[in-house]
Structures are given as C-alpha cells and as structure tokens.
Amino acid sequence: MAKPSPNKTSKQKSQSPHGTSDDESARGRLLNAATHLFCKNGINATGIDAIIAEAGTAKTTLYKLFGSKTNLVNAVLESEGKQWREWFIGAMEEGGGDAQAKLTRIFPALKSWFAEERFYGCPFINAVGEHDKDAKQFRSIAMKHKKIVLGHIEKLAGELGSNDPVVLAHQLGLLIDGAIVAAMVSRDPGVADTAALTAGPLLSQSKPKKKRAADQLEAV
Amino acid sequence: MAKPSPNKTSKQKSQSPHGTSDDESARGRLLNAATHLFCKNGINATGIDAIIAEAGTAKTTLYKLFGSKTNLVNAVLESEGKQWREWFIGAMEEGGGDAQAKLTRIFPALKSWFAEERFYGCPFINAVGEHDKDAKQFRSIAMKHKKIVLGHIEKLAGELGSNDPVVLAHQLGLLIDGAIVAAMVSRDPGVADTAALTAGPLLSQSKPKKKRAADQLEAV
C-alpha cells in the first residue's frame, strides 16, 4: 500500500486511478495538463493554448514532443487507461482473499474514485460520446481498455466457480459503466453502493448450480 | 393505451425513441438536423454550417428562430428528452399487464433502440461528458430527465410490491445507463440481454420480505 521510490521504472501502486504522475519533465507536465483538461472539459472543448498554459510549456514543445493534438489525445488515453487499470486491478487484488472478496472490492474502490475532487467520469466513454459514433477510432480504443478490465474480472469469476464467467463479467461491467456515468452526472458517490447492492447476489449465488445463464436469457 | 391527441399535431406513439418528427417547417428541419448531428458527432464537434447544410436552411433562419447555438442545443435536448421519455414509458406501458410485465419490457425496448442505425447513446450523458463537469448546466438537465424516467420506474416498483421502490428503481437505472453506454461503445445490442438477465431476479425476488436494502448495504 505505502509506496516508496520514484517513477518510471519502479512499480508503484497508485492511490488514485489517474493521471497525476510526478513526472516533471515537459512531457510529463503536458500529459498531466492535457489529461486534466480533456477529462474535465472535454477533448473538443480544450484548446492547445489552455493545455500549454496549464503545463507551463511552450507550444513548440508540445508539437515537438507529440506532433499533433490527435497524437496527444491518444497518448493521454493510453497513459490514463494504463494507470486506471493498474489502480483498479490493484484495488481488487490488494488485500488478498478469495475471488469473491476481490470482486466485492470493486464498488467500494469505485466509490472512493467517485468521491475524488477530480473525478470526471470515464475518459473513454466520454471520448466516444463526443466524437463520430460511426468511426471506430475511439470506440476501438475504449473496447480494448474494457476488454482488459473485463478479462481480469472474468478470471476472478472463474475462480469464484461461476458457471458462466463471461456473462458474470459482463454483468459486473454493466454495473461498473452504469455507476461511472451515474456518478459523473449526479456527482453522488453513493451510486456505487447501489451497484454493490446489485452485484452482491451475483457474487454469492453464482456457485450453486442453477439454470445456466444462457437459458435464463431465452426465458425472457 | 392509445391516448388521443393533446398536443400540437397528431399524437402518435413513436416507433422510435428519437428525433425525426415530421415537422417540415424550417424550425422542424433545423431541430432534426441538429439532433442528428449533435448526437452522432458530438455537440462541440458540430458547427452551425453543418447543421444548416443538413437542414437546407440559411444561417439567418437558424439565428432568427433560435438566437444562438446554446439555445439550439437546449431546444434539441428538450425535444429529444421528451420524445425519448414518451417512447420509453410507452414501451413499458403498452401491452398492459402487471408492474412486473411492464418493467420486464425495459430491456427488450432498449435493445430495439440499440439496434437502430441512428443509435448514438444517450444525448444527456454525452452532453455532460463533453462539457465542464464542474458546471451544473448539462448535469442538471440530465438529472431532470433521469428523474422523470426513474420516477415512473419507481411507481411501477411500488406496484410490484418492492419493499424499497426507490432503491430498485436506482438499480434498474444503473443497468439502463450501463447498457446504453456499453451499447454505444460496442455497437452490440446484445448488452441489453445481459442487462435483462441481471434485472430479472430483482423483479421477481422483490416481493418476499427479506432484509431491507439499506441493511444489506451496511453489511458491505
């Protein structure tokens, strides 16, 4: 939990799901500033000038380091996604216990994220929402991110003994997404409690053999 | 079930949750074009010129009728929200049956929405996501919309005999939001089936007296 040492190479567990690395190079400052502004105000609403003002760099530096705004956006999403996943998976894994214990930590972890002053929703969902929905660009990035997260949940769901880990992971994914957007809109971290309440039975009743999930689907 | 008439033109149950009213006046065409482009490409990414080009009107007409882009955005959200709610509530209510039957229609209805060619996610969620998250403007509009929807679900949850209709409505709301954003990102209407699968037990097991929801929360 407590973490020593510097950045870059050292493996540190983040306390926070995002974006304030202590990288004080121009690149790091630009990435931090762009992350903050893109997430807070939206990508299209954030101009280059605002980013360099917050980063305290020159415009030249930005274009030397990233080449274009598009590249900067991609770099932000990549680093932010990586940091978020490390935080999220870490929050499940740290503290040990069985799969159920780990999966039960999902929504308390999200709740603490929602309560942060700089919680602005999911950058991937927001990025998709403010761009062409027929284009694959952001949707594929978002799906790649989601796939990694759900993959880990699916693995835990398997350890849990679920008879359909894929479906269970998707169910939890739905609750996660729902909680994130509801928290973004309402600014109420308490939505995570509702999500936890909904997820609870899924995690405890998934061991006993009942009808298979796919069959239940047919019944609807 | 079919209710006649009150407003404006003829009152017909919409087959579709959005935006293509048959109003062929300049105002109607502008509203349709703006709705389509805002939802498809994002509000900030959509310029006035693109809107008037799709509407086939002059820029003057837009500003004579709406005054500003901001006003146009608000008009779009208002009309779109109203149409969506009428469609959604209609989809639950039409066909009758008890509260459980009505609530069970939620996700099949959403699925048919997700499958539409012009499904671009929830305009309110997307609008919040691409603007300042510290500002109330879009968040309050979105919450107002959501409150009406959840209010209706809550009423049905009460009829269902749920011992905590408010919590049940919020649980369903979470699944609805999650399904909408997941469908927007993945373009897979099937997420509605996963949501239905998750909601099913909530609707059937809510009658028997168990621990109160709030108590379960404490247990987490």
Add this chain to the structure above:
DNA sequence: AAGGAAACAGACCGTTCGGTATCCTACCGA
C-alpha cells in the same frame, strides 16, 4: 570555456468558429 540539446517566448499562418447585416424572393390573406 564551448557546444549543443531542450525548453522557453511569442508572432504569425490559414482556417473555421459562432454570429450579424443586407438584400432578395415567394407566398398569403385583406
């Protein structure tokens, strides 16, 4: 001490943005 890379400042480019002004056309009821 000298050199060079990295970052600085900021003027500047062409384009597009939201928005305004002017003038024109068509229709419609009195």
Add this chain to the structure above:
DNA sequence: TCGGTAGGATACCGAACGGTCTGTTTCCTT
C-alpha cells in the same frame, strides 16, 4: 394591389482554432 411574414443567399465580422515559425534562454556535457 398591397403589406406582412417566412425564408433564402451571401458577404462579412472578431475570435479562436490547430499548427508553424524565428529566435532566446537554460543547462548539461566535455
């Protein structure tokens, strides 16, 4: 015949956009 209204066309405005340019400062290396 008339005037009013609704809408169309187009030129234009200042500001902001993403991006480039020239030139200066800082600092590490040798």
